[in-house]
Amino acid sequence: GQQLNQSPQSMFIQEGEDVSMNCTSSSIFNTWLWYKQDPGEGPVLLIALYKAGELTSNGRLTAQFGITRKDSFLNISASIPSDVGIYFCAGHHPQGGSEKLVFGKGTKLTVNP
Amino acid sequence: DGGITQSPKYLFRKEGQNVTLSCEQNLNHDAMYWYRQDPGQGLRLIYYSQIVNDFQKGDIAEGYSVSREKKESFPLTVTSAQKNPTAFYLCATQGAGHYGYTFGSGTRLTVV
Numbered sequence A: 001g002q003q004l005n006q007s008p009q010s011m012f013i014q015e016g017e018d019v020s021m022n023c024t025s026s027s028i029f030n031t032w033l034w035y036k037q038d039p040g041e042g043p044v045l046l047i048a049l050y051k052a053g054e055l056t057s058n059g060r061l062t063a064q065f066g067i068t069r070k071d072s073f074l075n076i077s078a079s080i081p082s083d084v085g086i087y088f089c090a091g092h093h094p095q096g097g098s099e100k101l102v103f104g105k106g107t108k109l110t111v112n113p
Numbered sequence B: 001d002g003g004i005t006q007s008p009k010y011l012f013r014k015e016g017q018n019v020t021l022s023c024e025q026n027l028n029h030d031a032m033y034w035y036r037q038d039p040g041q042g043l044r045l046i047y048y049s050q051i052v053n054d055f056q057k058g059d060i061a062e063g064y065s066v067s068r069e070k071k072e073s074f075p076l077t078v079t080s081a082q083k084n085p086t087a088f089y090l091c092a093t094q095g096a097g098h099y100g101y102t103f104g105s106g107t108r109l110t111v112v
Helices: none
Strands: A005-007 A010-014 A019-024 A031-037 A044-049 A055-058 A061-065 A071-076 A085-092 A107-112 B004-007 B010-013 B019-025 B031-038 B042-051 B054-057 B064-066 B076-078 B087-094 B107-111
Touching: A010 A019, A019 A085, A031 A061, A031 A071, A044 A055, A044 A061, A044 A071, A071 A085, B004 B087, B010 B019, B019 B031, B019 B087, B019 B107, B042 B064
Parallel strands: A010 A107, B010 B107
Antiparallel strands: A005 A019, A019 A071, A031 A044, A031 A085, A055 A061, A061 A071, A085 A107, B004 B019, B019 B076, B031 B042, B031 B087, B042 B054, B064 B076, B087 B107
8 A cells, every 4th residue: 555654753953043843645635733741641633635746834844845756844943942752744646546645654743942 | 514423522531442433424534544642653544434334444453342233333443452642633534526524523542
């Protein structure tokens, strides 16, 4: 089946630093989504991308839908302690036969004050 | 406020007992999903339902059962056949024409 390779698996950064994480696939996706999960809670949608090449921002977050439709990245600028959590990428494959999303395994972010 | 309610937040079960996790939504979404999350494992799909009275197995359905008698409700039963049930369980919904999921706040199940 379709798989999303998300990297890095974990990151330890200092407050104020910028963060970059990405997701890649061997097959094309027609939608990319980025979620954040706070400890002990369910994931919350941060950004949705629907067109190849699309670049979208949400506050300090910026995400891009790769031009090849096989990758996406998420950047966080000037990190703060509340950015701590697990970030998941997710995508919808055009030939999946359903509306089910495929999820990456997540990037665990730790921010040191 | 529209949303998804998972209950209880924390659940303890003795080995050999079945337990049912509740997921209720008032978003009027057709599709509902159950995921299991273990540390460092990401989200693994257990069961999903795209319409009332119909559901399909996900990647790790063994030892679990579901029902979808009402649009609003998609309960998950963890049976005694599930060998390693301790995990964080997430319910999600998806509206028609939308790819994004809305997640509940999860239920942490611990077998004691």
